[in-house]
Amino acid sequence: MLFLDELPEFGQQVLEVMRQPLEDRTVTISRAQGTTTYPANFMLVTAMNPCPCGYYGDPTKECTCSESTVSRYQKRISGPLLDRVDIFVEVPRVEYEKLAAVTEGESSEMVRDRVEYTRAAQTRRFEGTRLVCNAEMTPTEVREHCQSKLDEQAQSLLRLAMAQLSLSARAFHRVLKLARTIADMAGSDAIAAQHLAEAIQYRQRVRG
Numbered sequence: 470m471l472f473l474d475e476l477p478e479f480g481q482q483v484l485e486v487m488r489q490p491l492e493d494r495t496v497t498i499s500r501a502q503g504t505t506t507y508p509a510n511f512m513l514v515t516a517m518n519p520c521p522c523g524y525y526g527d528p529t530k531e532c533t534c535s536e537s538t539v540s541r542y543q544k545r546i547s548g549p550l551l552d553r554v555d556i557f558v559e560v561p562r563v564e565y566e567k568l569a570a571v572t573e574g575e576s577s578e579m580v581r582d583r584v585e586y587t588r589a590a591q592t593r594r595f596e597g598t599r600l601v602c603n604a605e606m607t608p609t610e611v612r613e614h615c616q617s618k619l620d621e622q623a624q625s626l627l628r629l630a631m632a633q634l635s636l637s638a639r640a641f642h643r644v645l646k647l648a649r650t651i652a653d654m655a656g657s658d659a660i661a662a663q664h665l666a667e668a669i670q671y672r673q674r675v676r677g
């Protein structure tokens with residue numbers, strides 16, 4: 470796993486170079502003496518503020534950045550890079566009452582069980598192939614394990630989403646793979662509309 474905190478603080482060049490490994494899981498380095506390709510299989514996890522001051526969109530504290538500063542800050546991450554990110558989650562500030570509350574969330578054991586259960590389904594699916602998990606599926610496998618498993622409602626939802634969100638071909642495959650994993654988590658071989666809907670809502674919202 471590669472975790473990049475404060476994503477917009479990285480140089481644009483650095484970020485654009487990540488597109489190849491994110492797509493091919495390899496990295497090619499070219500020097501005068503020749504070109505070498507190395508394996509670079511990682512899961513990218515990254516965090517960023519909504520604006521330089523951090524309060525853009527905050528319900529209680531006002532953002533002190535100008536509109537152009539906010540827009541320039543957010544545009545440091547290119548569309549093609551964002552297109553390769555499957556899950557976007559907005560994390561609002563946690564209020565004091567919630568931080569101080571004693572009710573506990575799920576334990577790590579419970580979460581781990583869920584991950585192991587979901588991974589086991591994928592191990593069974595890809596037995597005898599070179600694949601390990603859903604993320605590694607190529608368009609051929611996406612057709613076999615995702616597109617052909619959509620129930621009728623999911624099919625019409627997908628058609629609607631493709632038209633309304635104008636998803637790229639890459640985004641189309643990524644949404645389907647994520648929906649596959651969500652269905653695996655629910656123990657379902659078919660991908661139902663609710664699995665697909667969840668995958669779609671994790672995609673990047675249009676920036677305002």
Ligand SMILES: [Zn+2]
Pocket residue numbers: 520521522523524525532533534
């Ligand atoms: Zn701000």
